Amino acid sequence: MSAGNTQAPERIGPYRLVRKIGEGGMGVVHLGLDEDGREVAIKVLHPHVAADLKARDRLIREVETMRRVRSPFVASVLDAELVGREPYVVTRFAPGRTLEDIVLSDGPLGAREVIRLAQGLCQALVAIHAADVIHRDLKPSNVMMVNGEPLVIDFGIAHLVNATRLTQTGMFVGTPGYLAPEIIRDAEITQKADVHALASTVFFAAAGVPPFGTGAFEVICYNIMEGRPQLDKAPVWLRGWLARALAVDPDERPTAQELLRMARALDPRVTTFNEVPPPNRSTPSGTKVLPSKQTYSDLLPPVEYGRPAPEPPRTRRQPEVKPPPYVPAPMSARPVAPPPRPDQRVAGYPAPPYTPPAYTPPRQRKKYVVGSQLVGGLLLAALVGLTVMMPVVMSVVGITLALVLRMGEYLFGDLVKRRQARGGASAADPLLVVVGTPWALVKSFLITLVHVPLALLFGLCVYGVARWGGGFDTNQAIAYAAGGLVAGLFVLPGGGAPRKAVARTLTSVLRTPGAALVAALVAGTAAVIVVMFALGQEPTWEPWRAPSTVLKELTDNARDSATGLVTGMIDDLMRSLGLGFLSPWGP
Structure with missing residues (x-):
């Protein structure tokens, strides 16, 4: 989603549009003001999306479901107009930068910030899945960073026109580098797809690059389907957490609640990890990876082990030399961490105690006092x-x-x-x-x-x-x-x-x-x-006369029959209106 300052229409519904702040495949996002002058984000759907009846039906159901999601890490849906010519969805406005913009501009986040991001996204996903919804398009550009906390945006919109399938033009709706394998394979999609996307987003924040590389669309999709994330580019202490969430088989991935418990246990001071695949699993080069043993090798960066060459015959057994035990360096010998940037801290720099901001549920749009x-x-x-x-x-x-x-x-x-x-x-x-x-x-x-x-x-x-x-x-x-x-x-x-x-x-x-x-x-x-x-x-009584006068005249002059009285009244009325020539009872 790219930002811009394009001039926007003046109003849509009861909202005043201030400026265009972004545009995606499903619609244009505007900064707007509600009736009380509060800032909101208004996403107006593109005409080709609004014309899709199945998309509208799905959007109506999911917007109603989204109203039940209450989390400080999710941009709540405040209002929606889904049956007019220009359907739109109104969400909470987040005055911040997207995670994608921060990482591309300032580099990867520090260890403490990555943990804070992972825990916040997991809490958002727990709330989303509790409402029985699948986000399906979780990625760095859909995560706003507000005062160091993540806020999931673009909820319930990205997959309106069957975004998990190929569109009529044969292109995916969504960013390929953050799609789960089952989405690309067009298989059944569950909430585990969001777990995969969340781990990919955290990988990008920690490493500064997408987990499955960049380049051609086909190459990225192939790496995703084969389960080949670039874990060697992620911090050592994070690799085990990422490996579990990026599993190719959805059944092997943890749920959002389990992933949250694992995120709360992350510690950058603990450098052991368990991301080595099981025995006999082929690597990209076709070699076999040896199983991990309880030795000092677990403290080294991940490497690919080739098939060992046959050893020459020995006449006598060589004594095995054991490496010395690992002793951490003293604090005084460690390099001094540079001061943190305004919106980023490097690994090892202690963060101040974090107190989550008080969350105030969004006010729903007021009903009309009179209608x-x-x-x-x-x-x-x-x-x-x-x-x-x-x-x-x-x-x-x-x-x-x-x-x-x-x-x-x-x-x-x-x-x-x-x-x-x-x-x-x-x-x-x-x-x-x-x-x-x-x-x-x-x-x-x-x-x-x-x-x-x-x-x-x-x-x-x-x-x-x-x-x-x-x-x-x-x-x-x-x-x-x-x-x-x-x-x-x-x-x-x-x-x-x-x-x-x-x-x-x-x-x-x-x-x-x-x-x-x-x-x-x-x-x-x-x-x-x-x-x-x-x-x-x-x-x-204009252009007629008073009924009492007409009745008196007709009573005095009419024949002794009720029919004469009624026809006389009709004849008198038609003459008063200038239609006497049409009266059948006139002279």
Whole structure:
């Protein structure tokens, strides 16, 4: 992952992006600020990763699992948005340098720092494996060093698109020098693969070079599969620990918990080790390695022993000369260690007592104080209040609004579902909207035609309650009935499509809790004002006349039949609206 200062987009979700800080095969990492002004690391997935449905499903499951990992040595997942057009994962931000950058710039770490690194990584791996997760991409560039302590980053992202297999282009996703043999062989992958990667990372920190060499991709993979780490380049006291963890067979490697116990027993003053392979194991040169014996040879650097040549016949047995016992040199005779660099101590230089920093669990992203549902309810209350004030006009507006919202949900709701299914927009989306508009209009009109009578019945129930239960006069009761009609268009069965359209629109506009709170305050204030006016003044019946006047005239002039009364009311209403030429009951 390479650092940079490329200009980043201004926002993504509720986070403000400050600058680009890195980029890898799976996405771009930005430094961002959350709603409380705290720094976070935001990884935005590349489009080809976001478009992979299996990758999204796996990411959703593993992000939920990662929320259970609580360790000061793991960059915890704070938030994630996985269903939008730009999926992203938010983790704890670590203000430090990667282990890879430190080693390449300043050289290998000192003995005490290597032990501290090994123990911290083992504790991180124990927490990760306890959550039943496999990291699969543990390497020096994914380990941040913060105040001398390791912090595992890039969690649960590196293996989204089947990173342990060959991709469609035939290339591995990951760094070859830190992959376990079973990953390269495309065999079953277990948590022991992380143990192998952890040991490779510690090897790099201690030796300054990758454990399986550098060069061609095929050469590195061959060395990994054959189990040929360059243990002679690692410190003597560390070789036995590395040899156990770098075993080719996963069953021969220790678990993370066992590796942690071994790491706590590491001591640079103890120079004995047991990294010699068992007898009859072939070495790269084809020679055989002799088994280790309890002699002074264990104190020497590892060498390759060739097959011993036949000895010439001897006439008499030569006495065996035993070497003198090993006596460590006195402290006064040992060379004085140079002063440590700012971020590194050499072997033998005593480190001050280490006190682990207090770990504070990351705060989860706050829930919205108010949401789109509350704002939508307040807007509906304002619309009902306006209908009580202007029953005729607002009833027509309410029916038209329900028709338009239902049509929009049929068009754009299906479009959003298709985008979520395929992981992004398509060039054919505008054409699908144009082609689907006529059918959406017809479907919306037919359903609205059926739904309006249901809402009208609800309005009649409101009229009865207001007229005979509340003691209101005819005009006021009919005004409340009109309000019930408009409310029924959205709250009764069959009003789901308009409600979804309103909720989808508000959710896309109100992206932050602050915006939702402001919208709720504005909509609530408007609703209170409208309702107060509706309760305190007579309704306006323009462009029609007051129902009490119309009913009186029709009662005086209509025929002695209920049919004549109803048809007369309809004829009078159509004439008031300028549609008298359509009335079949006119002169």
